[in-house]
Amino acid sequence: MALRLAGKHCAVIGATGIIGSHIAKAFAANGAVVSLLSRTAPEARPKLEPELLPYKPTDSAPSDNPSVHRFIGLDVFQHNSIKEVMGGKKEGSAGPVDILVNCAGISQTTVMKRTPDSELRDIVDTNLLATMIVCKHANIRPHGCIINVSSLMAIKGVPGAAAYAASKAGVIGFTRALCRELSPRSIRVNALLPGWVDSPMWKQLKPELKEAYLRDTPLHRVAHPAEIADAAVFLAANSFANNCVLNIDGGLSAA
Numbered sequence: 001m002a003l004r005l006a007g008k009h010c011a012v013i014g015a016t017g018i019i020g021s022h023i024a025k026a027f028a029a030n031g032a033v034v035s036l037l038s039r040t041a042p043e044a045r046p047k048l049e050p051e052l053l054p055y056k057p058t059d060s061a062p063s064d065n066p067s068v069h070r071f072i073g074l075d076v077f078q079h080n081s082i083k084e085v086m087g088g089k090k091e092g093s094a095g096p097v098d099i100l101v102n103c104a105g106i107s108q109t110t111v112m113k114r115t116p117d118s119e120l121r122d123i124v125d126t127n128l129l130a131t132m133i134v135c136k137h138a139n140i141r142p143h144g145c146i147i148n149v150s151s152l153m154a155i156k157g158v159p160g161a162a163a164y165a166a167s168k169a170g171v172i173g174f175t176r177a178l179c180r181e182l183s184p185r186s187i188r189v190n191a192l193l194p195g196w197v198d199s200p201m202w203k204q205l206k207p208e209l210k211e212a213y214l215r216d217t218p219l220h221r222v223a224h225p226a227e228i229a230d231a232a233v234f235l236a237a238n239s240f241a242n243n244c245v246l247n248i249d250g251g252l253s254a255a
């Protein structure tokens with residue numbers, strides 16, 4: 001049986017992170033050729049490349065697909081380089097993609113009053129503005145798909161994460177509007193809202209906060225990053241999944 005993403009070219013921004021790297025691995029395991037992007041993607045190549053199923057082009061794969069998984073440096077703070085890397089035609093640019101995942105993100109662990117203004121701006125710039133600029137410049141093929149990684153915090157109030165929550169809520173509004181704008185080219189646009197994932201973001205929480213979240217989560221555990229990646233594969237592969245705002249949080253959203 002053909003793999004679900006056979007012959008697709010997927011670009012994952014934030015592919016060196018715990019969630020992004022699992023998404024890249026899951027896409028490769030489903031037959032895609034993956035461009036992994038982040039500031040440190042080229043340096044991460046020796047560690048991540050052996051974990052990716054090597055790409056085998058199919059007869060129907062577009063001739064301008066990359067022939068192997070690629071590791072491309074991209075700092076989403078540098079808007080000119082987003083344009084060059086995502087939309088450019090030069091060697092080393094991402095090129096046409098079928099699936100784009102915006103997974104680069106930074107978190108917040110301080111209440112508003114104690115968060116420097118520059119940090120508030122950085123959070124919104126990285127999590128929201130960069131997502132918009134990447135989507136603006138990416139060369140997405142007709143019938144392609146965008147997956148924007150938001151967060152449960154976009155829809156659930158949590159102290160100590162106000163700018164983060166606002167940036168992730170913005171991602172949902174952006175996703176919905178872009179879904180309408182890209183309809184003439186049949187490009188699907190979806191948002192993924194993970195709850196807590198076994199990750200550095202989770203590990204840096206105070207023990208009492210972790211206990212409270214685990215108590216409130218009906219499944220009483222955090223997600224394995226592979227469970228989030230599995231949801232990304234669903235959104236990428238299901239050709240009727242459009243404008244989904246998919247929470248995958250062990251039920252924490254019900255609490």
Ligand SMILES: NC(=O)c1ccc[n+]([C@@H]2O[C@H](COP(=O)([O-])OP(=O)(O)OC[C@H]3O[C@@H](n4cnc5c(N)ncnc54)[C@H](OP(=O)(O)O)[C@@H]3O)[C@@H](O)[C@H]2O)c1
Nearest residue numbers: 014016017018019038039040075076104105151197199201
């Ligand atoms: N962990 C959770 O529990 C959780 C829950 C809900 C939502 N999320 C969201 O899921 C996404 C991934 O989270 P994670 O836990 O995997 O975080 P992570 O392990 O810290 O990874 C963050 C990724 O973002 C990239 N990144 C950060 N700033 C960047 C920049 N200026 N330019 C390019 N890339 C940049 C990092 O790459 P480099 O450092 O190499 O540039 C890395 O690949 C984030 O959007 C996060 O908000 C996470």
